[in-house]
Amino acid sequence: MEKLERIPRIPLAITPTPIEAVPRFSKVLGGPEIYIKRDDNTGLAFGGNKARKLEYLMADAKVKGADVILTEGGLQSNHARMTAAAARKLGMKAVLVLKGKEIKEYQGNLLLDRILDAEIIVVDPDGSLTRREAMLKKAEELKARGMKPYVIPTGGSTGLGALGYVRCAKEIIEQSKVMGVEFDWVVHPIGSGGTQAGLIAGKKLFGGNFKVYGIAADNEDFEPEIKKIGEEIGKLLDLELTISPEEIFLNYDYFGPTYGVPSEAAIEAMKLLARTEGIIVGPVYTGKALAGLIDLIHKGKFKENEKILFVHTGGAPAIFGMDLIDRF
Ligand SMILES: Cc1ncc(COP(=O)(O)O)c(C=O)c1O
Missing domain, CATH: 3.40.50.1100 (Rossmann fold)
Incomplete structure (x- = not known):
């Protein structure tokens, strides 16, 4: 192969x-x-x-010259936490778009996201934008600011x-x-x-x-x-x-x-x-x-x-x- x-x-x-x-x-x-x-x-x-999937996804992001990675998940998303870690390892920023009402406590994966200094955007499931729409909107905003975003869909x-x-x-x-x-x-x-x-x-x-x-x-x-x-x-x-x-x-x-x-x-x-x-x-x-x-x-x-x-x-x-x- x-x-x-x-x-x-x-x-x-x-x-x-x-x-x-x-x-x-x-x-x-x-x-x-x-x-x-x-x-x-x-x-x-x-x-x-997610580490195995990120090997390919992050390589693609790098080839495309990305400097910020966006992904989505639930508030306790393992995928989001590991994507943030992969981004840091490769010198990139991470934006995590997480579905939930509000963050009551930074514990578990959320605490790890904080330690990794990922930007967290919480999307209310009853709000006007879906999680994916919110992520794509943020990617557009980053592009307009001269950054090179790379979007990884749910679960990679x-x-x-x-x-x-x-x-x-x-x-x-x-x-x-x-x-x-x-x-x-x-x-x-x-x-x-x-x-x-x-x-x-x-x-x-x-x-x-x-x-x-x-x-x-x-x-x-x-x-x-x-x-x-x-x-x-x-x-x-x-x-x-x-x-x-x-x-x-x-x-x-x-x-x-x-x-x-x-x-x-x-x-x-x-x-x-x-x-x-x-x-x-x-x-x-x-x-x-x-x-x-x-x-x-x-x-x-x-x-x-x-x-x-x-x-x-x-x-x-x-x-x-x-x-x-x-x-x-
Ligand atoms: C710990 C864990 N196991 C399994 C899965 C599911 O794997 P997949 O998204 O490839 O179906 C996920 C994420 O969705 C996960 O975080």
Whole structure:
């Protein structure tokens, strides 16, 4: 895959991230053997999946001469925090356009955004402009002031960003060979679709035998987005690449009560992994995906003789921005 190597990329993520067996966690569940891909350890101000996407997005920003990066997310956005860190590392400013009523307390990711000295714009969901409109308006203002803004959409989930997870799929295939472990399923959370699209494209391109199973953190139809990102990846790599519906496994049973609010099942999942393996997952994405994995094992969706790789995409800093003490 020569073309992939020719697309500009700035190394920002600490890779390969380790794959860890979690035997004590697996034993409690009494089902398949579970492994965890530690993408929470990618670096860039506390790690997470966005580091891999930002390698390509920030390289593009640099090629285009950008001096300020704009992106959008929720108030506790991991993507925004990591984008701010990447911008700083490359000597650029960051503007984060975050959806919310008001900032009551700078904690969790918001505190990290402050430490990184990102400019924060809060967009009221009931206001006249959408988050995206507010971001594009700000980009125009910056341009008028002679700056060179570069806009990264939600979650960095474009074909270019998703190339980070094409590389991750290759990494998983290589690690699996060295470990002598064939994964049947790669399970991960979904927030905007880039991770899933990249993993599916990558496993097709590099000959992985695993199926990619996404557990949604929000009630949005991610399938069209995943297909679209797949096409964009194909164009970037000069390939006919189609992600077909049979390759997309999306589960919407675990995002409740609503996006961003930790479910009781997520809290239980966080406790179980922490108390059996000493690994902390986040309350918004990884905790809910892990709750889904646990429940699906209990329901027999994943079989005892199968091997599962759970991608820990990060997000733990959000726990410090929530009042969770009574729930543990
Ligand atoms: C910690 C974490 N995990 C998973 C995701 C979802 O990944 P994607 O946006 O590629 O679907 C996000 C962001 O949206 C995230 O912050």
